[in-house]
Amino acid sequence: MGWINAAIGQLFSLFVDDVWFSLGIIAWIAFGTLQLPKLPVGPGWDAPLIFLGCAVILVFSTWRTARAS
Amino acid sequence: MDMISLGITTSSATVAIAAFLASVVEFVEALTIVLAVGTVRGWRPALIGAGAGAALLVVLVAIFGPLLSAVPITWLQLIVGILLLLFGMRWLRKAVLRSAGIIALHDEVAIYAKETKSLQIDGPPTGRWDPIALITSFKAVVLEGLEVIFIVIAVGSTGDALVPAAIGASAALLLVIVVGIAVHRPLARVPENTLKLTVGVLLSAFGVFWIGEGAGLPWPGEDLAIIGLIGGFLITALLAIQIARRSTVLEEV
Numbered sequence: 291m292g293w294i295n296a297a298i299g300q301l302f303s304l305f306v307d308d309v310w311f312s313l314g315i316i317a318w319i320a321f322g323t324l325q326l327p328k329l330p331v332g333p334g335w336d337a338p339l340i341f342l343g344c345a346v347i348l349v350f351s352t353w354r355t356a357r358a359s
Numbered sequence: 360m361d362m363i364s365l366g367i368t369t370s371s372a373t374v375a376i377a378a379f380l381a382s383v384v385e386f387v388e389a390l391t392i393v394l395a396v397g398t399v400r401g402w403r404p405a406l407i408g409a410g411a412g413a414a415l416l417v418v419l420v421a422i423f424g425p426l427l428s429a430v431p432i433t434w435l436q437l438i439v440g441i442l443l444l445l446f447g448m449r450w451l452r453k454a455v456l457r458s459a460g461i462i463a464l465h466d467e468v469a470i471y472a473k474e475t476k477s478l479q480i481d482g483p484p485t486g487r488w489d490p491i492a493l494i495t496s497f498k499a500v501v502l503e504g505l506e507v508i509f510i511v512i513a514v515g516s517t518g519d520a521l522v523p524a525a526i527g528a529s530a531a532l533l534l535v536i537v538v539g540i541a542v543h544r545p546l547a548r549v550p551e552n553t554l555k556l557t558v559g560v561l562l563s564a565f566g567v568f569w570i571g572e573g574a575g576l577p578w579p580g581e582d583l584a585i586i587g588l589i590g591g592f593l594i595t596a597l598l599a600i601q602i603a604r605r606s607t608v609l610e611e612v
Contacts, residue, residue, distance in 0.1 A: 300502050304509060305445040311452060312445055319441060323574035337571035337578045341588055344567060345595040348448060349602060352455045356603035359461045 311351045318343040370582050373589070374520040377561035378527030381510045384554050385503040386535035391467050391545045392499035395474035400492035408496025415497075416504040420512075427516050436517045437573030440566050443513045447562025454556035455596055459603035464552055467545040507531075514562070517569050556596060564588035 306312045322340040331339065389409075397405035427435065456462045474495075481491050507528055515524030538546060568585050571578050578584035 296498075297502070297505075301505065304506060305442060305449065307449045307453065312449070315445060315448060316441070319444070319570060323437075323570065323576070327576065334577060334579050337567075337576040337584075340571060340576070341567045341591055344444065344448065344563065345591065348452060348455070348595055349599045351452060352459070352461075352599045352603045353606055355456060356459060356461050356606045359607060 308351065308355070311347065314347045314351070315344060318347060370585055371520050371523045373561060373585060374514045374565075375523035375527035377514050377558060377565065378511050378524040379531045380554050381558040381562070382507045382528040382531035383535060383549065384551060384558065385506045386532055387467065387546045387549050387551070388470075389499045389503035390535055390539045391471050392474055393496050394539065394543070394545060395471050395478060396492045396496045396499075399475050399478040400489050404489040404492035405496045408493040409500045411493075412497040412500030412504060415501055416508060419505075420508055424512065427512065432517075433573050433575070435573070436569040439513045439517050440569030440571075440573055442509075442566075443562050444566030444570065446509070446513075447559050447564075447566050449559075450555045451559030451563055451592065451596055454552050454559055455599045455603060457552045458556065458600045459607065461603060461607065465555075467549070467551070471545040510562070514565055517572075560589055560592040560596060563592045 319340065322336070322343060326336045326339060393405050393409050396408070430438075453462070457464050478491070478495065511521070511524045511528045515521035535546070564585055567588055568578065571584075580587065
């Protein structure tokens with residue numbers, strides 16, 4: 291049982307290290323795929339904007355961790 | 360060569376490279392543990408445990424692999440894209456923090472020493488089978504191998520590039536086994552953080568690309584957008600390293 295828990299924990303840790311970082315990405319993806327197409331942005335800009343949001347999340351998260359260290 | 364063929368060729372090559380580099384990182388980590396087990400408790404249980412782990416992974420792929428074809432392609436792209444992005448950006452974040460000196464670098468020699476010490480504390484092997492050695496070796500191969508399987512399936516399945524992904528991972532396995540047998544000690548010289556940063560960039564780029572495709576959001580340049588995304592994530596990671604370094608220096612001042 292302990293081994294199964296370890297495997298599940300390992301599987302979870304493949305995708306989540308810093309919970310806020312992962313939640314930020316998921317929230318942005320949800321907004322980007324569901325709401326961005328409804329906003330008055332050019333049709334070719336929706337997908338690149340999803341990338342830009344992810345880039346901002348990465349820079350912000352590493353900056354925040356660096357300041358807290 | 361037209362733009363579509365160029366995009367597909369570029370995408371397959373990038374998939375193979377991503378799978379190869381990511382697999383090298385994981386196989387090196389598994390090798391460190393198997394080496395520690397073999398050195399301290401004997402090669403027979405270490406290799407049987409590793410072999411059993413590899414066999415379990417093959418069974419898992421055989422069971423779950425075909426299920427993927429039952430998932431509609433847009434859902435597959437979206438789900439795999441999100442998982443790839445989470446996985447890739449997690450590696451990217453860690454690599455950025457390590458490059459900036461915020462967290463310690465991964466040290467295979469230290470891990471090997473720690474594992475060796477722990478295996479010695481457990482006492483000498485008793486009887487024909489050494490369960491401690493078998494389980495330690497088995498666990499290392501299964502846990503690290505799961506990551507390899509995820510990467511191969513994730514980068515390969517959505518773009519119809521499972522073959523290049525599997526070739527990349529197999530080449531990594533072969534390379535690590537050959538070098539491991541040759542040097543017979545942990546592969547400490549592998550630039551683990553640079554590999555993680557590179558793989559993080561590649562997987563994040565694939566992740567965002569598949570999310571866009573799955574959600575029906577068009578990419579400028581279609582498949583060739585992956586190249587732009589790789590460049591974009593690389594620039595972002597390098598920028599994040601500089602910003603993180605500067606903010607720690609400022610805090611110290």
